[in-house]
Amino acid sequence: MFMLDWYAHNNRLKDAHPGEKAVFVFLCLGLCLFFSRETVSLAAILLLSILILFYVKIPLGFYLKLLCLPFAFLLPGCLAVALELPVMPETAVLILPVGPFTLGIGSAGLSLAVNLLLRSLAALCALYFLALTTPFDQLGWLLRRAKLPPAVVELTALTYRFIFILYATAQSIYTAQATRLGYASRCNALKSLGSLAAGLLYKSFYRSQMMHAGLLSRCYEGTFPTLKTYYAFSPRNWLFVCGTVVLLVAMAQFSF
Amino acid sequence: MDGNIIEIRDLSYSYPDGTLALQGLSLAMPEGKRIAVLGANGSGKTTLFLCLNGLLRPRQGKIFYRGEELRYDKKSLLRLRSRLGIVFQDPEIQLFASSVRQEVAFGPLNLGLEEREALVRVEEALCLTGTKDLEQKAPHMLSYGQKKQVAIASVLAMRPEILIGDEPTAWLDRQHACRVMELLHEISAKGTTVIISTHDADLAYSWAEEVIVLQKGKLLSSGPPEHVFQAGEMLAAAGLGQPLLLQLFLLLKGKGYILEGAAAPRTPEALAGLLKGGS
Known part of the structure; x- marks a missing residue:
């Protein structure tokens, strides 16, 4: 947790406009949730991971550790979605007879679970991207701007x-x-x-x-006024955001 | 003499547990001077400062700021605190914001200054304290010495008439301590009255223009350091020692190595200049 904070203050994107970072992250998140397609989620996971690892330069080991954290509830959740009781033998991928019941994983349940897993992973990558590139001060700025x-x-x-x-x-x-x-x-x-x-x-x-x-002693009167901060917009970043949207929308046209 | 910026009459304060921290303290602080409040642990230095800032309300006695009695309604307190800034001993408790820049801006913005004016003051305070390159950092990423400098900057940005530093060199290494004392000297040179507390007689002797010695919440002595520090017995009673430089001077004088009629020196170089037969 403290390493996460350290990277947030020491990375290549720390001085980028927080608005740009937030728009990018929430567009990725929104598109993944909106399309709910494996292709879109996979594309987002790959894109965000490449960015985090090779542009923001977060070490692979640390990034994997971060991704593993939510697996503790992600995997049981997906498993619960995938399991069917009783399972239809004709669509079953896996059958586990438990006493008089036939527990198993059906193909519909499996694809739903995979979709859910990929979507959650994509959402995680997006939020980690924000957390790893944005110092807390900028998050405060975002919260204030969000009224x-x-x-x-x-x-x-x-x-x-x-x-x-x-x-x-x-x-x-x-x-x-x-x-x-x-x-x-x-x-x-x-x-x-x-x-x-x-x-x-x-x-x-x-x-x-x-x-x-x-x-x-510094004349506190119940509120914490803050200095407005002005960040520079970067056309290059906006171009990248637009490219990402095009990519994700395009990926939605494909399916496995 | 510019007159006294602060006057205290018969000030007493006791903590809820019954500890008498100040007992009938009366003293005056001249304007524009570098003042050191000297005393052992528990002599009432911090309590005195908290009273001066209106954070503690004395049980009895009065505080006068430029001849005007300190009152404890909200408006008077705000006015007082906008003119009298206090840097606490532990910078950790003073820093609350998520970046150095916002921390330093807190005071000026509380004064109701416009954004632009506040920004000017923030920049000025950051530059003067040498913390400009830390402005984006979060407080927990700073070293102890840096935190101290930021704490000073955060008070300085309010441009107080009086700056109080409670043990400004506590827990600092020699280099950082010197830097802080130089900084306080610079601030004083710009016309601000600077008051520090310390139990380091050497520090007070070399830095201060006016010394106030406290013992168990009472005034023991006050005046220019050359005079106050002559009284070795009084200092010992207060749990303090005589400055090393002055001890040397008095010893050498007793043995007849010092030029006739020489006044006590404030620096090692000045002492060397007073030796008989020196080149």
Whole structure:
């Protein structure tokens, strides 16, 4: 998660217009969901992965790890779609007799599952593209431009900052405990973990009070005004977005 | 004498747990000077600063800003805080935004400045603190020294008349500490009254024009550093030491190596110049 944030701040597209990135990503996402064709999804997966790996230059290992994360719920989901009970023997691809029932995968269920899997993967690639190329500050800009209520945007930004503070605090408590053998045995670990949670609560409370004082001292009045940022449009990027739309629409004309 | 920008009369503050942090403190801070508030841990330095900024409300006593008594209604507090900026000891608690640029812009925008004017101030503060190349970064990506500089920039961008730094060199390595002290010197040279707290007598001696010594929430001594630091016993009582340079000067003077009538030096070079028979 922290690596993801690091790449978002250190990649070739970090200074690109966030609007361009968002339009690109949501067009890919929208077209995949709209057409719901394997060809479109596959094309989007390939295109986005090539971009992420060879243009944005995310290491393959890290990218694969990111893709594996959602598989934990993606695969059981697709399996559930594919399985039929009872399965028609004439259309079955796989038959598993379980006691008196015939459980199996039918061809209709299979194609539905494959379609679902590819569509989900395409959507994932698209969102990862956004997450890997857009620093949080630009996401905030996007949320504000999308006319979300300021309170929601501010809360998102604060949460983002606090995740890192909370993590750093927890880590420092953990280190302090570990150096004194706080995690040497299972019993110690259980005790230490409890006091870590308690310590974290106390420290978070203290810190939030101090931060409030810090904000007040800079004339905080309940809102977080932000400086408008102007990003440069790139004709080359827009051309690429148009090309992608043409490609995906064209792919929708084919099928297996 | 430009007169006093801050005056405190009989200020007392106790924390909810009963700790008496300030006990009948009265002092004055001259305008446009570099002022060091010196004291051991728990002598009330931070509490004093929080009172000056109106973040803590004293139990008794009064604070005067340019002769005007500090009041605690919202409007008066905002006015005070727009003129008196405070850089906290731990920059981590001061930084909240998702980028350095937005962090520094927070203060100026709160002042209700126009976008363009706010931008000018942000640029100015970033350049002066040497953090311009960090402006797109998120706070958690900065080193501790960089966070400190950003925290200073975020207060500086409000162009306060008084800049308070609570232990500005705490946890910094020598190089970063020197950079921060130079920066505070530059800010002071532009006419801002700069107040720092420290327990480092050497630092206060070389940097400050006015020193205030606190002990257990009470005023022990105040005045120009050459005078205040002469009293070795008083400093020891406050849990502080005499600056090394001054100790050397006094020792050499006692042994008769120093030119007659020489005033206490503020730099090692000045001390070398006072030696008898030196070239």
